[in-house]
Amino acid sequence: MALFIAVDVDPELASDSAASRKLAEVCPVDIFKVSSSGALEVIEKNLDECTLCELCLAVGKPGQVAVRKLYDDSARLERRA
Numbered sequence: 177m178a179l180f181i182a183v184d185v186d187p188e189l190a191s192d193s194a195a196s197r198k199l200a201e202v203c204p205v206d207i208f209k210v211s212s213s214g215a216l217e218v219i220e221k222n223l224d225e226c227t228l229c230e231l232c233l234a235v236g237k238p239g240q241v242a243v244r245k246l247y248d249d250s251a252r253l254e255r256r257a
C-alpha cells in the first residue's frame with residue numbers, strides 16, 4: 177500500500193485508451209499501465225516511486241489527473257490551465 181503518494185484519474189480520462197497509453201508512456205516510474213482489455217491501471221506498488229515530475233498532469237484536460245501527497249495533508253498537484 178502506498179504511504180506517500182496517491183494518484184487520481186478522472187474516470188472519463190481513464191476510459192480513453194489513447195490518454196491511458198499516454199499516461200503509461202510519460203510516467204518514468206511505471207505507475208500507469210494499460211491492461212490487455214485497454215483499461216487504465218494504477219500500479220499501487222509503484223506509487224511511492226513518484227518523482228513529482230508532473231508529466232502525467234499534462235495528459236487530458238486540466239485537473240483530470242492529480243497527484244496527492246499523502247505525507248503533506250494530501251496536498252494536490254494538478255494542472256490548472
Ligand code: SF4
Pocket residue numbers: 183202203204205206207225226227228229230231232233243
Ligand atoms: S508526477 Fe511523474 S512520476 Fe509521478 S505519477 Fe506523474 S508522471 Fe509518474
